[in-house]
Amino acid sequence: DIQMTQSPSSMSVSLGDTVTITCRASQDVGIYVNWFQQKPGKSPRRMIYRATNLADGVPSRFSGSRSGSDYSLTISSLESEDVADYHCLQYDEYPNTFGAGTKLELK
């Protein structure tokens, strides 16, 4: 199975920060990586699809990038509504696999 190693597991952040979360794929998954935001008690929301594409309705301060097997989600100028859990997903191969998640907390 493809492992998606996500880091950090948690991050203490301040409003206005630039935040970067990374997932490293254990095998080639090409562009088939999505990023999801999840708030407590809510369903996941897709933020980035195919590694670098901004999903509909997602603010432009979110961006996705890829460098080899490393996939990153960056939030520029963090706003209070961005404090949430974030998950990466590879869907290139079955079983599809998620990263372990990153929890953003305000300092």
Add this chain to the structure above:
Amino acid sequence: EVQLVESGGGLVQPGRSMKLSCAASGFTFSNYGMAWVRQAPTKGLEWVATISYDGSSTYYRDSVKGRFTISRDNAKSTLYLQMNSLRSEDTATYYCTRRGILETGDYWGQGVMVTVSS
């Protein structure tokens, strides 16, 4: 407006069965694959199973293979997950989500809680 509405969860004893449903609306259901994803309390997301647009192909994670069956009724725009021989480790919120050819996870249901306990 795309909507996915899960139902059928609740409390079930270990070893028993439960069937989840996901009613879809707002898009042509028969054009899309569908998937189930679960999340144990305080844990991360875990992919469970995927079914192709016509039901001809199904995929499962190893821990549910042989116990869970994903299926669909395109005439009713409904996705199902039949869960047999349930274990305590199956306790989770189960979400249905849409799967396109090159896309996945663009729409999610609200989730349904399954608790396996005696």
